[in-house]
Amino acid sequence: MNQIVAVEPGVYSVLMNGRSYEARVEQSDGCLIVVIDGHRFEVEIRDPRRWSRHTTKPGIEGRLHVTAAMPGKIVRLLVAEGDTVAAGQGLLVVEAMKMQNEMKAPKAGCVVSLTAREGATVAAGDVLAAIE
Amino acid sequence: MFRKVLIANRGEIAVRVIRTLREMQIASVAVFSDADRTSLHVRMADEAECVGPSPSTESYLRIDRILDAARQHGAEAIHPGYGFLSENADFAAACEAAGIVFIGPSAESIRRMGSKTAARQMAIAAGAPVVPGTHEAIGGPADARVLARQFGYPLLLKAVAGGGGKGMRRVDSDAELDAAFRDASSEAERSFSNPDLYVEKLIERPRHIEIQLLGDRHGHMVHFGERECSIQRRHQKVMEECPSPLVAARPGMREAMGEAAIRVARSAGYYNAGTVEFLVDARGDFYFLEMNTRLQVEHPITELVTGHDLVRLQLEVAAGEKLLLRQEDIAWRGAAIECRIYAEDPYNSFVPSPGKITRLTRPLGPGVRLDGCVYEGWTVPIDYDPLLAKLAVWNGTRETAIARMLRALREYDVGGIHTNIAFFRQILDDEAFRAGRLHTHFLDEFMERRKPFAPPPELESIAAMVAAFHSKRNAPRAETAPPRPSRWLEIGRHEALR
Numbered sequence: 121m122n123q124i125v126a127v128e129p130g131v132y133s134v135l136m137n138g139r140s141y142e143a144r145v146e147q148s149d150g151c152l153i154v155v156i157d158g159h160r161f162e163v164e165i166r167d168p169r170r171w172s173r174h175t176t177k178p179g180i181e182g183r184l185h186v187t188a189a190m191p192g193k194i195v196r197l198l199v200a201e202g203d204t205v206a207a208g209q210g211l212l213v214v215e216a217m218k219m220q221n222e223m224k225a226p227k228a229g230c231v232v233s234l235t236a237r238e239g240a241t242v243a244a245g246d247v248l249a250a251i252e
Numbered sequence: 253m254f255r256k257v258l259i260a261n262r263g264e265i266a267v268r269v270i271r272t273l274r275e276m277q278i279a280s281v282a283v284f285s286d287a288d289r290t291s292l293h294v295r296m297a298d299e300a301e302c303v304g305p306s307p308s309t310e311s312y313l314r315i316d317r318i319l320d321a322a323r324q325h326g327a328e329a330i331h332p333g334y335g336f337l338s339e340n341a342d343f344a345a346a347c348e349a350a351g352i353v354f355i356g357p358s359a360e361s362i363r364r365m366g367s368k369t370a371a372r373q374m375a376i377a378a379g380a381p382v383v384p385g386t387h388e389a390i391g392g393p394a395d396a397r398v399l400a401r402q403f404g405y406p407l408l409l410k411a412v413a414g415g416g417g418k419g420m421r422r423v424d425s426d427a428e429l430d431a432a433f434r435d436a437s438s439e440a441e442r443s444f445s446n447p448d449l450y451v452e453k454l455i456e457r458p459r460h461i462e463i464q465l466l467g468d469r470h471g472h473m474v475h476f477g478e479r480e481c482s483i484q485r486r487h488q489k490v491m492e493e494c495p496s497p498l499v500a501a502r503p504g505m506r507e508a509m510g511e512a513a514i515r516v517a518r519s520a521g522y523y524n525a526g527t528v529e530f531l532v533d534a535r536g537d538f539y540f541l542e543m544n545t546r547l548q549v550e551h552p553i554t555e556l557v558t559g560h561d562l563v564r565l566q567l568e569v570a571a572g573e574k575l576l577l578r579q580e581d582i583a584w585r586g587a588a589i590e591c592r593i594y595a596e597d598p599y600n601s602f603v604p605s606p607g608k609i610t611r612l613t614r615p616l617g618p619g620v621r622l623d624g625c626v627y628e629g630w631t632v633p634i635d636y637d638p639l640l641a642k643l644a645v646w647n648g649t650r651e652t653a654i655a656r657m658l659r660a661l662r663e664y665d666v667g668g669i670h671t672n673i674a675f676f677r678q679i680l681d682d683e684a685f686r687a688g689r690l691h692t693h694f695l696d697e698f699m700e701r702r703k704p705f706a707p708p709p710e711l712e713s714i715a716a717m718v719a720a721f722h723s724k725r726n727a728p729r730a731e732t733a734p735p736r737p738s739r740w741l742e743i744g745r746h747e748a749l750r
Contacts, residue, residue, distance in 0.1 A: 124721045130611060130667070132718050136710070143718040146610055146667050152722065154715040157662065158674040159707035161715035165723045189603050191634055195438075217604040217638050220439070 184226050186249040188242040192216030199249075201234045211249055212236050225251055253571050254278055254329045254353070258322045259293070260343075261333030262312060264625040264641055265549070266293035269331045272563040281325045283318055285311035287633040292625045299325050306635045312336045315343050319350050329353035329570060331563075335637070338546040339366055339415065355570040356524050357545050364520045365543040368412055369450055371520075375540040378519040380512045383531060383539045385452030388412075393433040396451050397426060403453040409433060411440035412448040415544070417487025419443055422454060457691040458531040460484065461496050461538065463513035464554045466565050467523045468575035475510035476554050476562075477584050481529075482690035483679065485602070490672075490695065491679065492550040493589045494557045497650060497688030502536055506584075509538055516540060525551075525566050549642065552621055553588035556646040587653040588646045591661070593624070595638040597670035599705075606634045611667030615660035619646045619653075632669060640671065650688070654680050674705055 123135045127142075134141040144155045154161045195213040199205055210222040211231070229251040236248040257273055258281040259266045266282060270293060273280045282297035287306035294300045301321035304311035311317070313336060322330055330347055332338035338356065345359035356362070365371045369388045376382055384403055389412045390396055400407055400423075409432055411419030419440030421432040433449065441447040460481045467473030480496030481489045499505045513528035520543070527548045530538040551562050560577075569575055595605045612628045624641030632638065645660055647653040661677050679685055682698060 124718060126725065130722075132721065134714055134718060136714060141711075141714055143714065144611060144665060144667055145718060145722045152719045154719050154722075155665065155667070156707070156711050156715060156718075158677060159705065159711055161707075161712060161719075163716055163719035165719060189600075190606065217606065217634060217636065221601065221603055 183232065183250050183252045184229075185247045186211060186223055186226065186251065188214060188223075188244055188246045188248055190216050190244045192221075192242060194236050194238055194240050194242060194248075195220055197234065197236060197238055198222075199231050199234070201231055203231045205229065205231060205251065214242070223248065227251060253573075254567065256281060256299075256325065256327045257329045257331055257355070257567070258283065258318070258325065258327035259297070259331050259333060260312070260318050260337055261331070261335070262288050262291060262293055262625075262636065264623050264639060265333040265335075265547075267296055267625050268623050269333060269563055270296050272561055272567070275561075276564060276567065278567070281321065281327050283312070283321050285635070287635050290630065292627060292630070301325060306633065308336065308636065315340075315346050318343075319346060319352065322347075322352050323350065327352065329355050329567075331355040331566070332546065334546050334549055335416075339544070341366060353570050355566055357520075357522050357526060361520045361522045362545045365522075365526075365545050366413065368410065368414065368542055371516075371543055372540070374519050375516045378512075378515040380516050380540040381538065383452055383455060383541070386450045389448035389450055393429045396423070396429055396433060396449075399451045400426065400429070403451075406454040406456070408452045408454045409436045409449050410452060411436065411444060411446070412450055413444035413446040414440060415542075417484075419449070420487055455531055455533055455539070457693055458533055459496070459498060459690055460489075460529065460541075460692050461499065461509070461532050462527045462529040462544075462548070463509050464548070464551065464562070465513055465517050465522070465526045465528065466562065466569070466575065467517065467526075468569040469523045469572055470574055472575050473514050473517060473522070474575070474577055474579045474582060475513055476558050476560065476582060477506050478509060479548075479550055479553060480690060481550060482692050483685075483694055484692050485695050487692075489550060489592065491589065491591050491676065492553055493587065493650070493653075494553040495584060495587065497690065498532065498536065500650075501688075505536060512538070512540070516543065524569055525562055549592070549639075550590050552623055552642060552644045553590045556588035556621065556644060557584050557586060558582055559585070586646055586648045587650040588644055589653050589657050590642050590644040591657065591676045592639055593641045593643055593664070593666075594672050595632045595640050595669050596672055598672045598675035600670075602672075604634075604638045605670035606632045606638065607669040608632075609666060609668050611665065613663065613665040615643065615663035617660070617663075619656050620660050621645070626666065640666065651686075654686065678702055678705055 125133050127133045130145045132143045146153045151162050151164045192214045195215045197212045198210045205225045207228045209225045212223050213220050232252045233250040256279040259269050270280045280297040282293045282300040283303045284294045285306050303317040337343040341359040341363040344354040347354035372382055405424050407423045409421045419436050421436040423429055423432045437447040461478050464476040478496050478499050479492050479494045481492045483491040525547050527544045529541040531541050532538045596602045597605050608631045621644040626640045645656040647656045658680050664673050
């Protein structure tokens with residue numbers, strides 16, 4: 121017998137083929153994160169009643185924006201506008217929570233805009249550079 | 253003994269110290285910044301005082317405000333924890349001048365050990381082996397280039413006032429020198445307000461093994477054996493164990509390291525808790541690295557294996573009591589491992605992951621110790637180190653301790669943010685780790701060879717099923733059932749019919 125029961129808020133006990141699993145669900149923007157035994161699954165629920173078309177994500181083609189993953193401070197720029205960069209090449213160094221992290225180019229191309237300035241404080245989601 | 257102690261720190265270590273204070277029936281005073289009003293150490297302490305805005309330079313590093321709080325609350329002593337002001341000689345001196353006991357060594361000992369070059373000199377004088385390098389700060393990249401010809405690459409640039417890997421860079425060639433020097437120096441300036449660097453020959457694939465010491469103010473000192481801290485990322489320890497697999501396999505090595513550590517500490521007139529760090533090469537030769545003049549993050553594994561509460565001993569010797577423990581009273585039983593649980597994403601270049609903890613399940617059961625500062629609903633502030641908790645386990649052997657840690661990690665769940673919990677399970681499953689073949693670049697090499705953390709095949713369909721179930725349960729009622737008519741509307745109609 122297969123069975124799902126809610127045991128705690130956002131926590132489900134699953135019995136399947138005689139085996140017991142525990143799944144934890146949390147809401148992330150646009151999708152659900154399901155964690156089972158330390159493994160994370162991003163699940164997108166497609167409800168035809170709540171269909172929307174503007175959820176397509178930018179692909180690897182065309183212009184890609186590099187955004188700050190979290191609030192921090194820009195320590196150093198490693199490239200300049202107009203530079204050609206390889207995929208994975210460091211673009212700039214951001215310091216957050218006492219750690220310096222290098223932001224890398226998501227793909228090879230040309231740095232068409234570099235809005236980041238050394239010493240500037242950035243918020244999560246801020247566009248720092250664009251690569252085309 | 254003291255009646256009231258202030259903890260000049262935050263997070264898990266403040267909570268750790270409060271626990272022992274409570275066991276000793278000593279009142280605790282927490283200090284906190286604006287970002288930490290809801291933090292666990294404030295909730296747990298008997299008394300608490302705000303010492304300023306969120307940036308640590310305006311709160312946890314403000315000597316004047318912390319001393320004001322101590323005076324205001326009538327605290328007789330201050331425990332500095334680790335980090336922040338714990339290795340600040342001026343702070344220790346200011347406490348003394350204010351008639352408040354600093355729970356740690358003298359300001360003079362901190363000053364002597366705080367300068368790595370001075371500490372090196374002292375180690376040499378005390379007859380402890382050291383790694384080849386300069387004895388003082390160098391002028392700039394040009395000096396480093398000259399020394400590179402003398403020692404040969406690879407070299408290590410290190411902050412004179414440094415610690416915790418801040419202001420440290422590996423250099424493999426002349427070409428890298430200028431950039432590395434600039435980065436290390438600016439990082440040192442930011443972290444320690446001192447941009448000075450020195451140069452050291454890099455020992456390839458060394459182990460990092462440290463000795464825990466504790467001495468009283470009457471000249472008596474003992475060691476509590478070693479901790480192996482070779483699992484590091486960017487020179488930050490991630491996972492530690494006691495005993496060290498290498499030391500455990502070599503009779504006499506613990507005693508030799510312990511005696512060397514005590515000699516160095518004695519030459520600085522050291523008392524209270526401290527740790528002497530050694531680099532150990534493949535042959536088992538050890539070199540003095542530095543002395544940390546405070547309680548270490550990873551002290552719980554020593555407590556688990558020796559059975560002593562180091563914070564209690566710190567308090568006792570700080571109060572002027574004689575340390576009654578003799579070296580032969582200290583015994584090591586079984587094995588302990590600690591994992592540092594960070595708010596970071598190990599699958600996305602370890603970016604810090606602050607945010608709200610939406611769900612929390614803590615590991616429990618035999619042999620598990622959790623030193624944390626996390627609770628459900630708490631938001632991890634962005635202003636500080638992302639350490640959430642230290643999970644430590646004890647068991648009879650290294651092998652069973654590894655099994656216990658794996659079990660505990662599987663029970664541990666932190667929702668809402670990313671953590672490195674699952675990453676530890678991969679390390680513990682690694683063949684080289686299990687064989688005890690450790691060195692400070694272990695993690696870099698592990699990252700290269702590790703397999704993806706792949707779920708068993710059936711989990712994907714279970715996840716989909718659960719997501720569908722959850723979203724149906726939590727769907728707005730409007731979409732599953734017709735809306736209930738408004739009671740106001742009903743009353744309105746009823747009234748209209750009258």
